[in-house]
Amino acid sequence: MGQRLAIIGGDAAGMSAAANARRRDPDLGIVAFERSGYTSFSACGIPYHVAGLVDESDDLIARSPDQHRANGIDVRIRHEVLAVDLARRELTVLDRNARRESTEPFDQLVVATGAHATPPPIPGVEATEPARTIDAAGRLRGQILRGGADAVVIGGGYIGLEMAEALVHRNLRVTLVDREPQLMTTLDADMAAHVQDAAEGQDIRVVLSAQVEEVLLDGDGRPRGVRTSDGDIAAEHVVMATGVRPATEVAEAAGLEIGESGALRVDDHQRCPGHDGVWAAGDCVESWHRLLERPVNLQLGTHANKQGRIAGVNATGGDLAFPGVLGTAISRICHREIARTGLSESEAEAAAIDVVATTVKTDTRAAYFPGSASMWVKLVAGREDRRLLGAQIVGSQTAGKRIDTLATCIWAGMTVDEIQWLDLAYAPPVSGVLDPVLVAARAAAKR
Amino acid sequence: MGQRLAIIGGDAAGMSAAANARRRDPDLGIVAFERSGYTSFSACGIPYHVAGLVDESDDLIARSPDQHRANGIDVRIRHEVLAVDLARRELTVLDRNARRESTEPFDQLVVATGAHATPPPIPGVEATEPARTIDAAGRLRGQILRGGADAVVIGGGYIGLEMAEALVHRNLRVTLVDREPQLMTTLDADMAAHVQDAAEGQDIRVVLSAQVEEVLLDGDGRPRGVRTSDGDIAAEHVVMATGVRPATEVAEAAGLEIGESGALRVDDHQRCPGHDGVWAAGDCVESWHRLLERPVNLQLGTHANKQGRIAGVNATGGDLAFPGVLGTAISRICHREIARTGLSESEAEAAAIDVVATTVKTDTRAAYFPGSASMWVKLVAGREDRRLLGAQIVGSQTAGKRIDTLATCIWAGMTVDEIQWLDLAYAPPVSGVLDPVLVAARAAAKR
Numbered sequence: 001m002g003q004r005l006a007i008i009g010g011d012a013a014g015m016s017a018a019a020n021a022r023r024r025d026p027d028l029g030i031v032a033f034e035r036s037g038y039t040s041f042s043a044c045g046i047p048y049h050v051a052g053l054v055d056e057s058d059d060l061i062a063r064s065p066d067q068h069r070a071n072g073i074d075v076r077i078r079h080e081v082l083a084v085d086l087a088r089r090e091l092t093v094l095d096r097n098a099r100r101e102s103t104e105p106f107d108q109l110v111v112a113t114g115a116h117a118t119p120p121p122i123p124g125v126e127a128t129e130p131a132r133t134i135d136a137a138g139r140l141r142g143q144i145l146r147g148g149a150d151a152v153v154i155g156g157g158y159i160g161l162e163m164a165e166a167l168v169h170r171n172l173r174v175t176l177v178d179r180e181p182q183l184m185t186t187l188d189a190d191m192a193a194h195v196q197d198a199a200e201g202q203d204i205r206v207v208l209s210a211q212v213e214e215v216l217l218d219g220d221g222r223p224r225g226v227r228t229s230d231g232d233i234a235a236e237h238v239v240m241a242t243g244v245r246p247a248t249e250v251a252e253a254a255g256l257e258i259g260e261s262g263a264l265r266v267d268d269h270q271r272c273p274g275h276d277g278v279w280a281a282g283d284c285v286e287s288w289h290r291l292l293e294r295p296v297n298l299q300l301g302t303h304a305n306k307q308g309r310i311a312g313v314n315a316t317g318g319d320l321a322f323p324g325v326l327g328t329a330i331s332r333i334c335h336r337e338i339a340r341t342g343l344s345e346s347e348a349e350a351a352a353i354d355v356v357a358t359t360v361k362t363d364t365r366a367a368y369f370p371g372s373a374s375m376w377v378k379l380v381a382g383r384e385d386r387r388l389l390g391a392q393i394v395g396s397q398t399a400g401k402r403i404d405t406l407a408t409c410i411w412a413g414m415t416v417d418e419i420q421w422l423d424l425a426y427a428p429p430v431s432g433v434l435d436p437v438l439v440a441a442r443a444a445a446k447r
Numbered sequence: 448m449g450q451r452l453a454i455i456g457g458d459a460a461g462m463s464a465a466a467n468a469r470r471r472d473p474d475l476g477i478v479a480f481e482r483s484g485y486t487s488f489s490a491c492g493i494p495y496h497v498a499g500l501v502d503e504s505d506d507l508i509a510r511s512p513d514q515h516r517a518n519g520i521d522v523r524i525r526h527e528v529l530a531v532d533l534a535r536r537e538l539t540v541l542d543r544n545a546r547r548e549s550t551e552p553f554d555q556l557v558v559a560t561g562a563h564a565t566p567p568p569i570p571g572v573e574a575t576e577p578a579r580t581i582d583a584a585g586r587l588r589g590q591i592l593r594g595g596a597d598a599v600v601i602g603g604g605y606i607g608l609e610m611a612e613a614l615v616h617r618n619l620r621v622t623l624v625d626r627e628p629q630l631m632t633t634l635d636a637d638m639a640a641h642v643q644d645a646a647e648g649q650d651i652r653v654v655l656s657a658q659v660e661e662v663l664l665d666g667d668g669r670p671r672g673v674r675t676s677d678g679d680i681a682a683e684h685v686v687m688a689t690g691v692r693p694a695t696e697v698a699e700a701a702g703l704e705i706g707e708s709g710a711l712r713v714d715d716h717q718r719c720p721g722h723d724g725v726w727a728a729g730d731c732v733e734s735w736h737r738l739l740e741r742p743v744n745l746q747l748g749t750h751a752n753k754q755g756r757i758a759g760v761n762a763t764g765g766d767l768a769f770p771g772v773l774g775t776a777i778s779r780i781c782h783r784e785i786a787r788t789g790l791s792e793s794e795a796e797a798a799a800i801d802v803v804a805t806t807v808k809t810d811t812r813a814a815y816f817p818g819s820a821s822m823w824v825k826l827v828a829g830r831e832d833r834r835l836l837g838a839q840i841v842g843s844q845t846a847g848k849r850i851d852t853l854a855t856c857i858w859a860g861m862t863v864d865e866i867q868w869l870d871l872a873y874a875p876p877v878s879g880v881l882d883p884v885l886v887a888a889r890a891a892a893k894r
Contacts, residue, residue: 012880042813042815042875042880044813044873044874044875044880045813045815045816045875048816048875048876053816053817054815054816054817059815060815062814062880290870300873301873301880302870302871302873302880302881302882303870305880305881306868306881322868323865323868324870325870326870327870328870328871328872329872329874330872330873330874330877331874332874332876332877337877339872341870341872366489366491366492367509368489368492368501368506368507369492369495369500369501370500370501398845398848400872400877401845401848401849401872401877401878402848402851403872404849404851404852404869404871404872404882404884405851405852405855407869407870407871407872408852408855408856408859408869408871409855409859411859411869411870412855412856412858412859412861414859418770421753421769421770422851422854422855422858423737423749423750423771423772423773423774423775423788423854423858424749424775424851424854424855425775425776425777425786425788425847425848425850425851425854426491426747426748426749426777427491427776427777427778427779428489428491428492428495429495429779430777430779430784430847430848431848433459433489433491433748433749433752434749434752434753435749435851437851
């Protein structure tokens with residue numbers, strides 16, 4: 001019998017590992033176990049499915065189980081891995097349909113178990129669910145169609161904001177609650193204020209610095225609102241978007257190491273240290289932060305895709321290394337694009353890095369060009385070495401992807417003095433004569 | 448009497464020099480001579496003014512003569528500098544309104560004379576004019592309003608394409624003629640083919656490999672079409688967009704050096720070599736190409752702005768250096784964004800650089816997201832050192848500005864192997880899980 005690669009988790013990281021291993025080794029046995037009924041689905045697309053912008057849930061599935069099977073990958077959906085025995089190279093697997101347990105052997109293993117939602121441990125929370133899966137999104141869509149005029153979203157990060165906007169799109173009155181004094185804590189407060197303006201401009205009521213204490217239920221056990229430290233909010237629909245944590249239980253019980261970030265420790269080859277032939281990738285692992293020079297846990301499909309590829313290539317004799325992350329992220333919320341990379345001013349402060357921050361307000365296009373609108377760029381640079389360490393953008397459509405240019409500058413170790421002279425593209429429909437990146441760098445260099 | 452800085456040319460380069468000099472030295476006398484009646488106008492905006500997208504010509508003026516005067520700059524519009532005497536530090540200036548010549552002294556000089564259109568020397572060409580100024584654009588607008596159903600544009604570069612699209616916008620039947628076998632020779636032929644598809648999709652008839660031999664005139668001396676090597680084309684409107692050359696006559700007559708590119712030679716401080724206190728900037732100068740490692744002449748507002756700033760800062764005791772260009776450019780034509788940076792495959796070939804080219808077709812957004820559309824990315828990398836040397840993008844709205852990320856990669860000397868792991872931003876409304884830049888770099892790294 002040939003070698004067998006087992007994969008726990010059938011989403012971005014797991015199926016990227018599977019597909020890359022298959023491409024490199026046509027004879028390898030590859031089996032992937034996935035708890036849900038889906039593979040390779042876009043969790044990032046859930047809010048647009050709830051909004052109705054993407055009506056068919058199938059559209060969120062990049063590659064179905066059958067498509068993976070046609071590629072020679074033995075996908076077992078609705079199969080949950082309960083335990084891993086690293087010494088015996090065996091998995092204990094529950095077939096959730098047949099309610100039957102079995103033992104599955106492996107030679108190599110990729111752990112891609114993703115992340116769990118972390119709803120607050122408050123009374124009534126069991127009557128809500130985070131819309132993180134296609135099934136949960138489908139239930140929320142059904143519930144919205146059955147009626148109700150008010151919704152409350154708990155959590156003001158990008159998923160909370162995207163869900164709030166989706167519910168506005170469904171003609172609901174929406175309140176967004178967060179315990180922090182600002183939305184989007186991945187941004188500095190001054191930039192997050194522009195996001196709040198945009199949300200309020202879409203008629204989302206924003207309640208900050210408020211603890212949610214209880215989900216209020218009606219006589220049938222259905223939500224009728226929430227109790228917060230700032231008073232009660234009536235709403236038929238209560239959506240939790242209070243963040244996630246890496247799903248590491250099975251791996252931890254098997255003896256794999258957990259890092260300081262709370263996620264699975266891996267080396268730059270996605271190897272679990274001390275365990276030959278055991279790899280991990282995606283939301284459940286920690287990733288090297290190139291600026292903080294320590295591992296962090298970030299849940300993003302783009303990292304999952306890259307790390308899964310590395311695990312699949314290396315499990316088949318390859319030699320790829322993951323060079324780390326900068327914390328780049330983008331979201332389009334309430335007609336605003338919101339992007340960040342590297343360190344915010346407050347993150348730099350927390351890491352005791354002495355920085356100078358500069359913010360410019362400029363236009364997305366030539367000022368006279370139809371559709372031109374405002375955008376803000378904030379740059380964070382080292383006070384001594386003048387290197388760019390972080391950037392944040394909030395602005396109208398087309399503003400946000402400029403974060404990629406700034407992320408590339410950080411990656412390359414450029415100073416703001418150098419960045420201001422970069423040869424970036426100009427034409428009136430897409431930028432001013434100096435791109436906002438250059439305007440911001442010039443302002444930062446002058447400081 | 449204090450020091451006096453004279454500037455020849457009141458557009459991007461000249462007025463950027465003036466404004467920066469003024470900021471640094473409040474006591475300096477600054478005089479700027481401009482042939483036309485305008486300062487600081489956006490030549491790049493002319494096609495949108497012709498199209499009617501930007502209706503008021505004043506909107507194309509970033510800063511009027513009076514605004515510059517309020518900033519302490521003595522702007523003389525409709526004044527043409529006829530001669531420069533570098534030994535006596537004097538200009539001979541023609542007041543075009545009063546038809547009077549005078550002599551103007553200077554201590555330092557900035558030459559920012561821009562570029563001339565180069566219409567072909569064919570019979571009848573005097574009945575046409577290139578729409579390069581606000582006055583010429585106004586005449587063309589008037590002529591269109593007076594009637595006519597057909598227009599022909601000579602020249603298939605980005606200005607010719609923008610003008611063709613502008614005339615389609617005015618409900619004219621438009622033919623675009625170029626002597627080359629492809630449009631947009633700044634792109635490789637395979638990428639230019641997508642541009643031709645887009646133009647033809649907008650009902651622009653494209654005639655390639657055709658020499659224009661004569662502008663046909665009616666009895667009143669007005670154009671009635673053109674004669675080409677491919678036959679006659681009837682059209683009431685004939686627009687020349689056959690390129691420009693640096694306007695160096697006055698500077699050359701004064702003894703300033705012309706480089707191999709045909710433009711004024713300057714060092715990296717925008718100094719005219721051998722002439723203390725004489726600076727030049729913008730379309731009339733040559734700029735260091737960072738990859739070709741030789742000077743080139745490129746007419747772009749973004750370079751003019753930067754170089755003018757350097758001249759103005761250095762003329763007032765500063766020390767800024769222009770680090771060169773990559774040949775980055777972008778245009779939005781016929782619902783397509785077209786961008787390029789670095790070397791095309793054919794430019795690399797001409798420079799005897801051994802390269803590998805890779806093209807990917809991908810989506811501007813997550814494939815399932817409303818508005819997602821196709822885009823092509825072509826990368827050109829060194830065969831041996833695997834460094835990125837050039838990139839071209841043709842695609843739907845939002846595709847093009849990704850060229851900035853690729854230009855930054857080239858600037859930093861990155862290999863395609865490194866680029867594929869960059870931490871770029873992902874969210875369904877703005878990209879696939881791997882940005883097209885990463886998809887293209889991954890494909891190039893595999894080659």
